[in-house]
Amino acid sequence: MTRDKKYYLDTFRVTEPMLDRLIATAMSNGGGYSDLYFEYSTFTEVTLRDGQVNLGGFHEDYGVGIRVLCGDKTGYAFSESTREADMLAAAKAAGVIALSVKDGSAPGHRAGCGVRSNDFYPQKESWRECTNDMFVPMMTEIDRRIREAEPRAVKVLVRLSATESDIMMYNSFRELTCDFRPIYSLVVSATIQNEKGQTVNCNANKSFRQGPECVIGNEALISEMVAKTLKYVDDSFEAKRPKGGQMPVVMGAGASGILLHEAMGHAFEADFIRKGSSIFTGKMGQRVCPEGITIIDDATIGANRGACNYDDEGVAGQKTVMVRDGILESFLHDRISAAHFGVAPTGNGRRECFRNNPIPRMRATYMENGNCNPADIIASVGKGIYVDEFGNGQVKIGEGDFTFYVRNGYLIENGRLTRPVKDINIIGNGPQALTQISMVGNDATIEDSSWTCGKGQSVAVSCGMPTVLVNGLTVGGE
């Protein structure tokens, strides 16, 4: 979809001279850098419950965020109106920071500019042009197939939501960057009750930066959602909480990447490094995990939930190698941390919306392929746990301690997957766990679920991993 500079200026009812006046006002007290972040976002949602698509909605959000940087210090304000007087008032409020800082004139890095020269979001049609009835056939078909495949289903819920954002950024280098960002999530939830009256709740979700033409009438997507929703039903009824203790843990390809995101990725975010609160502070250039392990944070995977043509500071989306062959190579920078460390920004300055200032955030975080056959990895374990999906993870950035709930997993006994397990957690320490990786599979997979990272602000991310063996982690069971 093509949108030119005029489209964005018109959408926000501003002119280029007006942008310059806002920057001048924001920096009237001093400061080294200032930027404007205009956003118009629409959010469409439709829900199927009780066999019918009977709930829907449409939401919109409009405004501009204005930021002034004085070295590492930030002044921020926003306006929900783009009348010049309202924006100038916000610019003045953001500029207050400069009154309190003695020397904050370092300008940071130029980042280039563009009106969407990157194009990581395949889209032909706009979600804004869709009407509720267009999604009904797809949603009712998912409902029908789930009930057909699983007669024990007592409740099925299907929810489709899509956001589209017009983004226009301008800064004190006079760089104008514009982007149009689509993203959708499809969520299916089914409650299954067996003959004994036991109930399990099964879920599946998918999320991509794509247009509606990739969803409407997409037979493959319907089949995948149904299969994914029902994949663990029988195992869930049979699963038992195993005996806990220290043991090898095999992390399945794909969704296990959330552990990489939480337990390691956050500690690579450069605001924590700049403040000295990350466990990886001072470890640049050092070995942090065994040879052969490479960890990436990537904005350039087409249609991926973590893809960014530009970050929210106007820096082009890029692929950042955090760990190469076991050596820590780069942190994830926004403009502040990049200027602080004297390196180029890595395009990780992201924000929830115009109400928030950008901070270093991940995009699609994954581990690259190793050279082991996944079946060989499982076969190498005498007694341990295989984790297919994690959920509800938490990590302490400074200490590196993490706990992850195992949503779906199996016991490994004598090199074979045996019984399904439930209601257990894996606990450990991120950097220690990295050093204990002994086998990496050749089946790296990006998991395209609706991952949302909540570091004070919510942003869309994704993650992935090949099958990996970690020699000793604490498994909490009976």
Added chain:
Amino acid sequence: MRFTEEDIEIARFCLEEAKRHGAADARVSLSKCVSDTYSMRDGELDSVNHSADCGISIGLFVDGRRGNYSTNRMEKDTLSRFIRNAVASTRLLAEEKAYRLPDADRCAKNATEGTEMGLFDEKYYQVTDQERLRMSKATCLPKKKYRGEGWKVVNCESEYMDSISDSITMDTHGFFGRASETTFMISCEITIEDREGNKYNAYDWDADSFMDKLPRPGICAENALKTAISQMNPGKSRGGRRKMVVDRKVASKLVAPIMNALYDSSLINKTSFLMDKQDQKVFSGLLTLMDFPMAKGLPGARLFDFEGVATEDRPIIENGVIKTYFVTTYYSEKLNIPPTVSSPSVPTLMPCAAEGMEMKDEWDLDAIVKAVGNGVLVTGFNGGNCNDTTGDFSYGIEGFTIKNGKIGKPVHEMLITGNFLELWNHLLAAGNDPRRCTRWQLPTLAFEDVSFSA
């Protein structure tokens, strides 16, 4: 910065437009919030953030159909177009007879000023930017406290925040309700590092609706530092079934699954481990959980819920018996049970002590640790999960050992596992020390026979 008559007129305009474009009924909520945050880092101003939010959400009931819409573009011509499109969009959804506004006689009629619940401080208007800067500076840890025996502070971030919020809800059945609130908050997060380079992080905060009731601004930094130091050199404690004391600051982790299980959406999706349990005794007789929406001055106090339904003080769980589900108008019809309110306002866990324990006047953490004797004090939860359908849980924890009635060494990388029905049947004590700054009034808790693994 509260709503003017002109703002309120916008809400009325939306209701009229909804009717004019063909809606049978509508509910409009107008909300506004202005906040200022001054953040300090290592004694210097780090960021200043000013925000001013205003938005309108519209629930439409059209030909037996329902849609939810919201916007922050408040010009009348824009709103009129928005509502016309919203009505047309709602017509494309399937009919669902259960969608309707609550009966007018269930709705509050006394929330006209917005300040009835005592959560609004007129002094907010007198707070200047200079005062905010002074307060934020006062939240900092003094530099002379940055080093101690075997540790140093590597990062200290603190902040002062104040806000004013105003919301108005009205519907086509004649309901009008307003709620206004001011908030003043201080917080501090500290990271320390020991000689080996190990890092320990701690956070503390406090808040009140009234500026004068805020504690001394520096207290959060002192508490955070004390907590960070106490966590140094953690070990793993032995597993097994032990007594557990839970700090009031994290007690919500053990109460939230009960609350979730009482919501109508959990009941209708059959994902509640408390299905079909109303008026049954399922927990220890020691457990009484009240809802006190009329507790003026406490966060969460309110006269009406999001539907406009009048709130009232009532038991949620009384002596272990479930007394209330949270049921909205729509789910009431779907579940065929009477409607109540959509959610708890000020859920309050009442003090108690098991037989053989003597409840003191100050029934707080120290008193309960002393009474428990031996076990584990949980001061933080780290990950984990509760199975909503069965109540089975598994959580990572951190805290301290309890030995001979005293708090001992820090522990980490431990888990507790069990079932919530079982856990709350092993309740030993609940203190009388909830924090004033939290909406959920939860005290220090103690349980026996909890399964720990390490």
